[in-house]
Amino acid sequence: xxxxxxxxxxxxxxxxxxxxxxxxxxxxxxxxxxxxxxxxxxxxxxxxxxxxxxxxxxxxxxxxxxxxxxxxxxxxxxxxxxxxxxxxxxxxxxxxxxxxxxxxxxxxxxxxxxxxxxxxxxxxxxxxxxxxxxxxxxxxxxxxxxxxxxxxxxxxxxxxxxxxxxxxxxxxxxxxxxxxxxxxxxxxxxxxxxxxxxxxxxxxxxxxxxxxxxxxxxxxxxxxxxxxxxxxxxxxxxxxxxxxxxxxxxxxxxxxxxxxx
Amino acid sequence: xxxxxxxxxxxxxxxxxxxxxxxxxxxxxxxxxxxxxxxxxxxxxxxxxxxxxxxxxxxxxxxxxxxxxxxxxxxxxxxxxxxxxxxxxxxxxxxxxxxxxxxxxxxxxxxxxxxxxxxxxxxxxxxxxxxxxxxxxxxxxxxxxxxxxxxxxxxxxxxxxxxxxxxxxxxxxxxxxxxxxxxxxxxxxxxxxxxxxxxxxxxxxxxxxxxxxxxxxxxxxxxxxxxxxxxxxxxxxxxxxxxxxxxxxxxxxxxxxxxxx
Numbered sequence: 336x337x338x339x340x341x342x343x344x345x346x347x348x349x350x351x352x353x354x355x356x357x358x359x360x361x362x363x364x365x366x367x368x369x370x371x372x373x374x375x376x377x378x379x380x381x382x383x384x385x386x387x388x389x390x391x392x393x394x395x396x397x398x399x400x401x402x403x404x405x406x407x408x409x410x411x412x413x414x415x416x417x418x419x420x421x422x423x424x425x426x427x428x429x430x431x432x433x434x435x436x437x438x439x440x441x442x443x444x445x446x447x448x449x450x451x452x453x454x455x456x457x458x459x460x461x462x463x464x465x466x467x468x469x470x471x472x473x474x475x476x477x478x479x480x481x482x483x484x485x486x487x488x489x490x491x492x493x494x495x496x497x498x499x500x501x502x503x504x505x506x507x508x509x510x511x512x513x514x515x516x517x518x519x520x521x522x523x524x525x526x527x528x529x530x531x532x533x534x535x536x537x538x539x540x541x542x543x544x545x546x547x548x549x550x551x552x553x554x555x556x557x558x559x560x561x562x563x564x565x566x567x568x569x570x571x572x573x574x575x576x577x578x579x580x581x582x583x584x585x586x587x588x589x590x591x592x593x594x595x596x
Numbered sequence: 597x598x599x600x601x602x603x604x605x606x607x608x609x610x611x612x613x614x615x616x617x618x619x620x621x622x623x624x625x626x627x628x629x630x631x632x633x634x635x636x637x638x639x640x641x642x643x644x645x646x647x648x649x650x651x652x653x654x655x656x657x658x659x660x661x662x663x664x665x666x667x668x669x670x671x672x673x674x675x676x677x678x679x680x681x682x683x684x685x686x687x688x689x690x691x692x693x694x695x696x697x698x699x700x701x702x703x704x705x706x707x708x709x710x711x712x713x714x715x716x717x718x719x720x721x722x723x724x725x726x727x728x729x730x731x732x733x734x735x736x737x738x739x740x741x742x743x744x745x746x747x748x749x750x751x752x753x754x755x756x757x758x759x760x761x762x763x764x765x766x767x768x769x770x771x772x773x774x775x776x777x778x779x780x781x782x783x784x785x786x787x788x789x790x791x792x793x794x795x796x797x798x799x800x801x802x803x804x805x806x807x808x809x810x811x812x813x814x815x816x817x818x819x820x821x822x823x824x825x826x827x828x829x830x831x832x833x834x835x836x837x838x839x840x841x842x843x844x845x846x847x848x849x850x851x852x853x854x855x856x857x
Binding site for chain 2: 373379381383384480483484487498499570
C-alpha cells in the first residue's frame with residue numbers, strides 16, 4: 336500500500352506542538368511539516384493576506400502527495416479553513432474546532448477565556464465554534480501579541496514574561512473564567528507562566544484534541560517508523576533552536592520556496 | 597520639468613521616521629513610501645530572504661518612476677545595499693552609512709554602542725562602516741528583538757519596556773560607551789525609555805543624517821507642495837495608527853501587491 340504523509344502547516348515554528356501531539360499518538364505515520372518562516376507572523380496581518388498565504392502553503396503540501404492537511408496555525412484556521420476545504424481534494428483539519436470542543440468539555444462555570452493573536456481574536460472563530468456547541472457559554476477574548484516574540488526570544492520563565500502575562504490576563508481573570516484556551520500554537524510553551532498567573536484555571540491547548548480529530552481520518556494502515564520532513568520558507572538559526580525545544584529531538588530542516596507563480 | 601518622486605522602502609512602518617526627516621527638510625519633493633507589511637519583520641530572517649525581498653521592493657518603487665531610492669530599513673541596508681546599487685539605474689541610499697557617520701562625529705571616548713535587529717547586528721554592517729571612517733573606534737553591538745513588538749503594541753513609555761531596555765542595554769553600558777546608534781528605524785520611538793536607561797549617552801538616529809545624505813542627490817528643482825503616497829503590501833489597522841504617530845498627520849494608505857512573478 337502506498338504510504339502518503341500527513342501534511343501540517345503553520346506560519347512558523349509553533350505548529351510543531353501539533354506535529355508532536357499527532358506523532359506521539361501515531362508514530363507509524365509519515366509527516367511533512369511546512370513552517371512559513373519567510374512571512375511569519377500571520378497574527379498581525381489582514382484576512383486577505385492570511386487566506387492567500389494559507390492557500391499557497393496548502394498547495395505546497397499537496398505537491399508532497401499528502402493524504403490530509405492539518406492547519407496547525409490558529410490564525411489560518413480562523414480565516415482560511417472553509418476556503419481550504421473547498422479548494423483542496425484532501426481532508427483539511429483546523430485547530431480551532433478541536434480547541435473549542437476541549438474547552439466546552441472542560442468548563443464547569445460556563446465562562447471560557449480565549450487568548451490568541453490579534454487576527455484570531457478579531458475573527459471571532461473560537462467564540463463561534465464554542466457557541467455552536469453550547470450557546471449558553473460565555474466567551475471572553477484577549478489578544479496577546481507580545482507572547483510570540485517573548486517565546487521566540489526564549490524568555491519562557493522570565494520576570495518580564497510574567498509581568499506581560501499578568502497585564503494581558505488580569506481582565507480575563509476578572510470575568511471568573513475557569514477555562515482558558517491557548518488559541519495560538521506557540522502558547523503551550525508559556526504554560527508554566529500562564530499557569531502561575533491563572534491559578535486554578537484549566538489551560539486548554541488544541542494540539543491534543545487536534546491529534547484525536549486527525550485519528551478519525553487515519554485507517555491505521557501504515558506500519559513501521561514514520562518519517563518526518565520539516566520544511567521552512569526561510570532558514571533561520573532561531574527555528575532550529577525552538578524546533579528542538581518543542582520536539583525534544585532534532586530533525587533536519589530543509590528550505591523550500593513557497594512562491595506559487 | 598518632470599516631477600519624479602523619491603522612493604523609500606522599509607519592511608514595515610518604522611521607515612516612516614526616515615520619510616518624515618527627509619520631508620521635513622525637503623517639503624517640496626514628492627514621495628512614494630512602500631512598507632512591506634505582508635512580510636514584516638525582516639530582522640529575524642536570513643540574508644537570502646532579506647536580499648530577495650529588498651530587490652522586489654526596489655523594483656516595485658521603480659514602477660513609480662522614482663528618481664532615487666532610500667532604503668529606510670537597517671536590515672535591508674545591512675545586507676542588500678550593494679546589490680541594489682548594482683541592479684538599479686537610479687541612486688540608492690541606505691541608512692547604515694549615515695548612522696555610522698553621525699556616531700563617529702558624536703563620540704568623544706571612541707566607544708560606540710550599536711543596537712538593532714538580530715540580522716543587522718549579525719551582518720556587522722555598522723561596525724564595518726564605523727571602522728572604515730575611524731579604525732581606532734571600539735564598537736559594541738547588541739540585538740534587541742523585543743523592541744519592535746513592544747513598539748507595535750504601543751507600550752512606548754511602559755514599565756515592561758523599561759525593564760526590557762534595562763536588560764538589553766546593561767551589557768553595553770558596562771563598556772563605557774558615550775554614543776549609542778539606534779540601528780533600527782523603529783527605535784527612535786523608544787528614545788525616551790532608552791534615554792532614561794542610557795543616561796548621559798548620546799543617541800544617534802540615522803534618519804536625520806540620511807536626510808542630509810539624500811539632499812546631495814536633489815537639485816532643488818521642484819517647487820510647490822510635495823505629495824506623499826504611502827503603499828503597503830498588507831493593510832492593517834495597526835499600520836495606520838503607528839504611521840499617524842510617526843508622521844504627526846494622517847495620509848491615505850494604499851495596498852499593493854509586491855509579487856514580482
